[in-house]
Amino acid sequence: MKLDGYLFGEMLQSFRQFKNLTVEELAEGICTEEELISFEKERAYPTLDVLYKIAIKLEVELTHFLDIASKSTVSYPNAVIQIIEKYKRERNYEAINTIVQQEKSNPLFNQKPLKQYLMWNQGICAFYLDGNPDKAFDTLSKAIAITNPRRSSLSEREIEILISIGIIFYETQNYRSAITIFLEALNNIEKLPYIKNMKGKLRILFGLSQALTEIGEYKESLTYCHKGLNLCINEELLYLLNEFHYQIGENNIKMGEIEKGKEYLEECLHLLKLERKTKIQKIIEGEIEKLLNS
Template sequence: MKLEKYLFGEILQSFRQYKNLTVEELAEGICTVDELISFEKERSYPTIDVLYKFSKKLDMELTYFFDIASKTTVHYPNAVIQLIEKFKRDRNYEAISNIIQQEEDSPLFTQKSLKQYLMWHQGICYHHLDGDSDKAFDTLSKAIALTNPKRVSLTEREIEILTSIGLIFYDTKNYRSAVTIFLEALNNIENLPHVLNMKGKLRILFGLSQAYTKLDMYEESLSYCYKGLNLCINEELLYLLNEFHYQIGHNYVQMGEVEKGKHYLDECLHLLTLEKKTKLLSIMESEIAKLLKS
């Protein structure tokens, strides 16, 4: 997300000078000096995560950048959500937790859906940062109950939170409970009249395929793998495409159909090569070598 022009450069420069920081000192660890100069002169504008880093270094609230500039078209809670989503993709749960602590008592987040969003990610942080799955389950369940106490006819957001519960069951090796939750999530999402973000359904299908594989239920896993694979193709999505190929290959190898499995494993590596995901490619090559050796 880019920030629109709203006297941002003047605000940033004035705060930098107020804190007695040189351009080099503020830019260090965040951006290049040339980029900071460009921001201050309003030749270009930072992304929300870069702005967040500026606010931390300047020891000021991120909201101030938005509050002080009445001409801004950026909605602050949406900016915070996009920042959390960015950190979630990076698996930076500590940064997410810090944001939640700053915003949970903010009057801007009293709206039920926004409060639910923070609770959802707080639950995720309890699991990944504290290793407290019980507290995570409790927080995530309360997040769903905030808008749907009876947990029926779930919305897309509520299904995403339910999927997070399933993922934590999977992480803690409670695979049967994970399957139960994923099936509940799948049933709900398939009953929706329209799905805005098909990635949510793909996450559920992949979660089911992984959990069934762990339970040595390879045929069941394959059925959800193929559903996910077909969904990727029909929706023209790369999201989880290589993962479904790997899971299919893994299942066939475990079932003794090694050559069939190798075909899908090779496709997984091919996709990673095309996407130039070199780090993940190296990891998967090692995993596939161990799988075939066993």
């Protein structure tokens, strides 16, 4: 979203002064004072999530700022979705829950796909924030039912919600239930004439491989690992690439193929180094040490 050329800074300053807030008071908990000053002077522009926080603190609708940038392709619901997706990547479920609760009663989200999107994230928060898997399963199932009551011939979005159900089954150690859900998701996604976001299929394949490993089905897990690995290569995606290498390594080691397993684990670490994911690299190094000494 581009705000340059639309008197954004002047508008921001006017709202701040109207609320009798100093630069320090408005910036607190959102950004630095220097950044806020640069926003008001239009030397820089806030990211969407920063803008959202500013709007909440000023007690104005985000649409006020988006209307100023009306030549942008970003609509209010799309802006909210972008913010939620950012927080999802950061696993900031408290922020997601706050937004979902604020927007649930917003008439702009009455359309079925948008209502479904909020309910999907509400279900995710029920598990990761409240620790309530039953509530999460119920909410996620209701989210799918908004657009597909019979749960047949699922759309890509509906499959994504199904993946969330599978992940929660996995995280609660209900591995066989997770496998059933992931297979349902895989069956549906393979029937789609076109897949907009291939990351969904990769999540299914990885979820399947993980759950199968947990119940000792190492060979079957390897089948899905290699499908995922080939998909990453064919689609030129780094997403889950190192995770598939790790899973293949783990399966091989548990099958007694130690040297073969080590090769994949070393490649996993190599990929993490290339991506400069040092924190994850240290965690994986610890997991590999446990695996080799088990």
